[in-house]
Amino acid sequence: MDNRSQTITGGWVGKILEVDLSTGQIRTRPTSRYLPQGLGGRTLAAHIAWEEIPPGIDPFDPSNRIIVATGPLTGTLSPTSGRTFMSTLSPRIYPRPWYTHSTLGGWFGPALKYAGFDAIIIHGKAAEPVYLHIREGQAELRPAGELWGMDTRQAQLWLKQQFGSRTQVLVIGPAGERLVRFATVQHAEENAAGHSGFGAVWGSKNLKAITAYGTAGVPVADPQALWEEVRRLGTYRPSPNHSILYAGQLERKKPVCSQSCTFNCVVANFGQAEDGRTVPGLCVGGLAWISETEMKGTRYQGGGMEVPESQNFELRKEATLADRCNALGLDVWFRLVMQPWLIACQQHGIHALRGHPIDPNNPAWFEGFMHGLAYRQGLGALFADDLRRLMDELEGELPDDLIALGRELEFGFGFPAHREGRFWDEEPLPFWVISAMMHASESRDPTIGTHSASLLLADFLLLADRDLALRKFRTLSEKVWNDPEALEPTFENKAPLAIWNQDQHIVIDSLPLCDFAFPQVMRPIGSLEEWQQAEDISGDLDYDLRLLKAVTGLVLSRQELTHYARRAFTLERLMLARAGRARPMEEGLAPHFKLPCRADGTLIEPEGFSHLLDEYYIARGWDLELGWPKPETLQELGLAEAIPELERLREKERKP
Amino acid sequence: MKMTKIHVDAELCRDCQACELACSLVREGQSNPALARLQVTKDMARYEFDILICQQCQPALCMEACPNEAILRDERGVVLILDEQCLRCGECAEACPYHAIFYHQATDRYLKCDLCAGVEGGPACVAICPVGALTLMLETVPEEQ
Numbered sequence: 001m002d003n004r005s006q007t008i009t010g011g012w013v014g015k016i017l018e019v020d021l022s023t024g025q026i027r028t029r030p031t032s033r034y035l036p037q038g039l040g041g042r043t044l045a046a047h048i049a050w051e052e053i054p055p056g057i058d059p060f061d062p063s064n065r066i067i068v069a070t071g072p073l074t075g076t077l078s079p080t081s082g083r084t085f086m087s088t089l090s091p092r093i094y095p096r097p098w099y100t101h102s103t104l105g106g107w108f109g110p111a112l113k114y115a116g117f118d119a120i121i122i123h124g125k126a127a128e129p130v131y132l133h134i135r136e137g138q139a140e141l142r143p144a145g146e147l148w149g150m151d152t153r154q155a156q157l158w159l160k161q162q163f164g165s166r167t168q169v170l171v172i173g174p175a176g177e178r179l180v181r182f183a184t185v186q187h188a189e190e191n192a193a194g195h196s197g198f199g200a201v202w203g204s205k206n207l208k209a210i211t212a213y214g215t216a217g218v219p220v221a222d223p224q225a226l227w228e229e230v231r232r233l234g235t236y237r238p239s240p241n242h243s244i245l246y247a248g249q250l251e252r253k254k255p256v257c258s259q260s261c262t263f264n265c266v267v268a269n270f271g272q273a274e275d276g277r278t279v280p281g282l283c284v285g286g287l288a289w290i291s292e293t294e295m296k297g298t299r300y301q302g303g304g305m306e307v308p309e310s311q312n313f314e315l316r317k318e319a320t321l322a323d324r325c326n327a328l329g330l331d332v333w334f335r336l337v338m339q340p341w342l343i344a345c346q347q348h349g350i351h352a353l354r355g356h357p358i359d360p361n362n363p364a365w366f367e368g369f370m371h372g373l374a375y376r377q378g379l380g381a382l383f384a385d386d387l388r389r390l391m392d393e394l395e396g397e398l399p400d401d402l403i404a405l406g407r408e409l410e411f412g413f414g415f416p417a418h419r420e421g422r423f424w425d426e427e428p429l430p431f432w433v434i435s436a437m438m439h440a441s442e443s444r445d446p447t448i449g450t451h452s453a454s455l456l457l458a459d460f461l462l463l464a465d466r467d468l469a470l471r472k473f474r475t476l477s478e479k480v481w482n483d484p485e486a487l488e489p490t491f492e493n494k495a496p497l498a499i500w501n502q503d504q505h506i507v508i509d510s511l512p513l514c515d516f517a518f519p520q521v522m523r524p525i526g527s528l529e530e531w532q533q534a535e536d537i538s539g540d541l542d543y544d545l546r547l548l549k550a551v552t553g554l555v556l557s558r559q560e561l562t563h564y565a566r567r568a569f570t571l572e573r574l575m576l577a578r579a580g581r582a583r584p585m586e587e588g589l590a591p592h593f594k595l596p597c598r599a600d601g602t603l604i605e606p607e608g609f610s611h612l613l614d615e616y617y618i619a620r621g622w623d624l625e626l627g628w629p630k631p632e633t634l635q636e637l638g639l640a641e642a643i644p645e646l647e648r649l650r651e652k653e654r655k656p
Numbered sequence: 657m658k659m660t661k662i663h664v665d666a667e668l669c670r671d672c673q674a675c676e677l678a679c680s681l682v683r684e685g686q687s688n689p690a691l692a693r694l695q696v697t698k699d700m701a702r703y704e705f706d707i708l709i710c711q712q713c714q715p716a717l718c719m720e721a722c723p724n725e726a727i728l729r730d731e732r733g734v735v736l737i738l739d740e741q742c743l744r745c746g747e748c749a750e751a752c753p754y755h756a757i758f759y760h761q762a763t764d765r766y767l768k769c770d771l772c773a774g775v776e777g778g779p780a781c782v783a784i785c786p787v788g789a790l791t792l793m794l795e796t797v798p799e800e801q
Contacts, residue, residue, distance in 0.1 A: 076687040077677040077784075107673070114688065157701055165698060166689075189703065215762060217688025223681050227780075235674070235786035253787065256672045262786040278703050 008035065010221035011072030011552035017117045017139055019132060021205050022062060022124030026139050031118045036554055036564070037638075040071025040118065041085035042101055042509035043568040048121060049087060049099055050571045050642075055578040059089040059097045060179065060204035062125035068112070068170070068210070069119035071512045072554075075110035075218040075259070077230050078547045080239075080514035082259025084109035084170075084187075092181045092197035093414045093444065094388045098579035099572065100414075100443035102193035103509055104185070105258035105282075108212060111168035115214030122207065131209040135163070137216065144208040148177065151327040152186035159211050171209040172199040173329025175374040179203050180384045182331040183374075189280050190322070191257055194331040195414065196444060221553030229546055230262075237524050239263030239517040241539070242456040244528050245463040255280035263517050271319030279323045310339045313363045321367060328374035336424060337387050337409040337417065339366070344405055350398070353379060386410065411592045412439070419447040419455055422592065426599035429489035430497075431458040436593055436609075437498035437616045440586040441627070443576055449505040449515045454497060457487065457521070462599060464528065472537055479538045480521060489600075491608065495619035506565035507544060518544065567637045570629055573622075574642055577649050583627040586613060626653055659733030660771060660794050661712040662694075662779060668789035669705040671698050675781035675790060682772065682780040691760055693769040694781055707789060709781075710735060710756040710769040714797045718768075721751035733797075734771050742766055 012035065015028045031044075038044040045067040053065050066088045073081035087101040112120070116137040129144040147155050152173040159169050168187070175183035176199030183199030184192035193199075202208070220226055238244065243266040254268040257280070267283045312318060325332045342360035345351075351358060356379035359365040372380020383390055391406040409417065417423040420439065421432030435455060438446035447455055460469040470489070477486035486497050508515045520539030525531045542558065549555050590606040597603065604612070617624055621633030628650065631643045676692035684691045694709035716735045719727040726741035727748060737748070737757075744764060749757040757768045771792075772779040782790045 077674060077681050082673075107671075110689075114690065160700060165700065188700070215688070215690035215760065217680065217684075217686045217691060220681060220686050223685040227678070227681055230678075231783070235784060253668070253670075256670045259673050260677060261672050262674050262784065264786070280703075 007553050007555070008221075009553040010219040011076075011548075011554075012040070012118050013113050013116055013216070013218060015117050016119045016121065017134070019120065019122045019139070019141070020124045021122060021126040021130065021141070021207060024126075024141055026141070028117075036556070037567060039510040039564055040074070041069050041083075041103070041512045042087070042506050043564055044071075044119060044510070045069050045085060045087045045101065046568040046571040046575075048119075050575060052121070052123075053089060053099065053575070057089065059091040059201050062205065063123055064089050064201060064204075066122040066198070066201060066205070066207070067119065068122075070109040070113050071510050072552050073511045073513065073547055075113040076220060076551050077226060077260055078511075078513070078551060079230060079233055080258055080261045080263065080517050081512060082107055082110050082261065083509075083512040083514060084112075085509055085512060086185060086193045086198055088198055088201050090196040090198065090414065090444070091179070091200045092195065092386060094386070094410065094412070095585075096579060098443055098581060099575040100196050101509065101572075102185075102196050102198060103449065103512060104187055104191045104193050105261075105514070106168070106187040106191035107259045108168040108170050108187050108210075109512075110218075110259045111166070111212040111214065113214075113218050114216055115212050116216050117212075120210065122205065124205065126206040129206045129208050131159075131211065132207070133163075134210065134212045134214075135167075136214050144206075147171075147208045149174070152184075152329050153189075153327045155209060156188070159209065163211060163213060167211050167213040169209055169211050171329075172202045172207075173327060173374065175329040175384075176200055176203040177208075178374070178376045178384070180330065180373060180376065181386045181389070182334050184326075184329050184331050186326055186329050190282060190326050190332075192326065192329075192331070195333060195448070197331070199329050218551075220551055222550045225550035226547070229543070229550055233262075233543070234524065235262040236264050237262075239265045239514070240452045240456050241520070241522040241524060242266075242459050244525060244531055245459050255282075257282050258514060261514065261517075263514075265516055267516065271322070272316055273323050274316050274320045277323075279319050281319065281322055310335075310343060310360070313366075317363045321363070321370065324367065325370060328370065330370065330374055334373070334386075335366075337406075338383060341387060341402075341406050341409055344402060345398075348399055348402060350402075353394075354382060356382070386414075388414075408592065408595075412589050414444050418445045419451075420592075421597035421599060422595050423598075426462060426597075427455070427458050428461050428597060428599040429602045430487060430491070430494050431455055432593075432597050432602075433491055433494045433604075433612065434498045434501065436589070437495060437612055438502055440589055440613060441498075441573070441616060441620070442502070443572060443581075446502065446505070449509055450501045451515050452518060452521060453501040453504040453515065454487070454521055455501070458599075461489075465532070468532060472531075472534075475536060476521070476538050479536070480541065489602075491604065491612065493615070494612070495616045498616060499619055502569060503562050503565045506568050507561060510565070510568070511544060511548065513544065513547075563637070567639065570634070570637050570639060571642075573629060574639075574646060577626075577628050577646060580653070582653055583613065583617075583625065586627060626650065658794060658796055659712055659714065660792060662709050662769065662771065662782060663791045663793040664707045664709060665789050665791070666704075666706045668787045669696060669707055670787060671696055671705050672786065674784045674786065675707070678780040678784040682775055690758075691763070691767065693758070693767050694756070695758060708754060708756045709790070710752075711754055712769075712771075713753070717751040717753060718748035718757060721747040723747060730773075732771070734773065735768070736770050736773070737766055737768055739765060 038047040069085045090100040129148040130141045131144045156169045179200040181197045184194045372378040388410040419425045421427035473487040474484045478484040523539035590609040676689040679692040680688045
């Protein structure tokens with residue numbers, strides 16, 4: 001333990017819960033063992049996972065760990081801090097499962113801390129379905145016989161009926177129970193650890209739910225300072241700051257997806273389900289519910305690939321489907337890849353797969369298909385291991401271009417189609433280059449936690465005066481990254497920005513904060529006119545440090561915080577190395593980036609992509625052969641104890 | 657007499673709980689909704705929210721219910737619990753038509769909104785609420801009998 005841990009007087013509540021589902025044994029360990037470098041959330045989990053998840057195991061092996069972690073700011077008034085972090089070996093990641101992470105908004109993390117725990121580590125496998133009941137400093141495993149089989153909404157209502165409406169619940173639905181590879185861990189209405197299929201890991205352990213309730217609170221080192229910081233930031237501001245590009249969107253009242261979120265988020269919306277209920281939706285759900293007009297413009301298109309346009313259903317049907325999807329415990333994003341692929345099948349004159357009819361533009365059929373996915377029935381059984389794995393199964397059975405399309409829609413490591421410029425989002429140069437470097441070095445779609453880090457600035461190139469935006473970027477880049485050309489639309493020297501984004505992502509997932517609001521690369525600006533006139537648009541990038549100090553008493557420099565982030569990132573990279581992830585696999589992403597970007601038609605040849613990898617690996621202090629940390633890099637990060645294992649892995653990898 | 661209270665527009669509430677956290681931070685120096693003097697409630701089945709907070713009633717049923725005269729109205733018209741005189745019997749909480757008197761077991765205290773007596777800038781919950789679901793309201797009411 002660092003001696004500065006003694007200065008900590010708030011934030012963490014002190015205990016980590018360890019649950020062995022096989023034996024039923026529940027123990028605690030002090031959080032201080034990991035402080036200060038294992039800050040919380042993603043950093044804390046990386047330290048635990050590196051030490052405790054046995055190398056080489058399958059995600060469904062009982063010795064796999066489920067880690068649920070809060071951060072020092074969780075449960076406090078720090079804006080957007082109500083998030084919960086989760087990690088484990090993911091069954092969705094392709095081509096082979098490895099360690100990855102997910103965060104979800106909501107109210108669970110705060111409740112866990114008020115109950116007296118900073119994090120939970122779960123391993124083993126229960127003989128019968130159970131749920132973990134945490135209340136006022138105590139934890140116990142209870143039989144989940146009645147709960148098993150319920151959807152995520154029914155199960156939460158049942159548990160709240162038993163333990164009170166302020167009891168917060170993480171739960172899996174039928175999809176998780178049946179180990180569907182994109183099954184979620186769900187919370188409240190639409191908060192989910194979604195893309196990485198963690199629900200299936202819970203299902204494999206016979207873990208249905210975790211409940212948390214407590215009244216102990218979170219100590220705050222300097223309440224006055226926290227109050228002043230929160231007031232200084234202001235409330236009901238748009239989140240993220242690029243919202244000024246979306247005229248009319250700032251006036252609408254939006255749902256919040258997290259305790260302590262005082263922003264008005266552009267990607268959130270209320271929808272009306274067919275049964276009359278109001279349902280909140282975020283991002284892929286909520287964006288679709290803005291209006292009928294906007295919905296018609298929501299297209300799932302590919303850049304170079306012929307991806308057919310998918311039909312949206314009317315608003316109430318969309319809201320109903322999203323609500324049902326959450327109840328079943330399925331990742332709502334599945335539709336973004338499966339619907340266009342199924343439409344492409346129809347265009348090829350294929351109207352049934354292995355005897356099951358397909359009709360993806362028919363809402364009733366789609367709802368049935370979704371149900372089948374969660375219960376592994378009918379056509380759903382075929383798709384329940386995700387589209388990418390299905391392509392391997394159907395190879396030779398369907399036309400090659402359909403198989404290629406399916407592989408393109410899920411082009412590597414699980415579900416990456418997010419802010420990479422080709423498929424769903426438009427990311428002009430240099431933004432897709434930055435996200436490609438991040439993708440090539442991380443376990444999953446990396447941009448999921450870096451919306452505000454810099455990537456959303458891309459929208460200014462598309463929706464505002466491009467030349468003016470580039471001029472402003474130069475001033476901003478000089479100030480933030482000490483390089484006026486950091487955001488120039490070129491392929492050169494983008495590694496520092498990719499790494500900066502990744503540092504920010506880890507900090508955000510550790511404290512935690514919401515990446516739609518932080519970091520404040522751009523200062524709060526009320527309108528596009530104000531943005532056009534502003535000389536300097538840079539924001540307050542040390543807000544995280546000041547919140548951390550106010551809440552915990554811990555005084556960290558940016559350099560120290562970055563060091564902790566890079567240490568955690570490197571531990572994650574070492575876990576990827578354990579799973580055999582290395583440069584050759586990352587080179588495999590190159591064909592995707594040969595497709596022209598939707599926004600500006602730019603692309604990169606495989607040799608160019610290889611140069612990008614070189615630049616990134618060098619900037620990280622990794623070797624060029626495998627893309628793994630060099631011994632001296634590990635030494636600098638205080639991870640010398642990992643050197644012998646990594647050397648053994650290197651030798652193994654080099655053997656023919 | 658003139659009196660102030662915090663008006664609730666529950667339709668606007670989005671359950672961010674910033675009001676509870678601001679209340680406990682400013683009044684208790686910690687982040688703990690269970691120590692807040694107001695409470696956000698959520699009916700998950702209907703996806704509806706409400707905010708329970710003292711309406712400084714005139715007359716105040718809590719004051720009438722208290723067997724030890726531990727509840728009084730100050731010169732601002734604000735209803736206060738005198739902790740040192742409180743018997744912890746819970747009669748006030750039972751009597752409150754707004755369910756706005758809260759018992760915190762660990763500290764064995766009954767808590768209610770006192771409009772942030774002594775806090776610069778007025779009630780913290782009103783200051784933080786991002787959607788205007790809580791507003792400070794001045795109204796004239798008949799004198800208490």
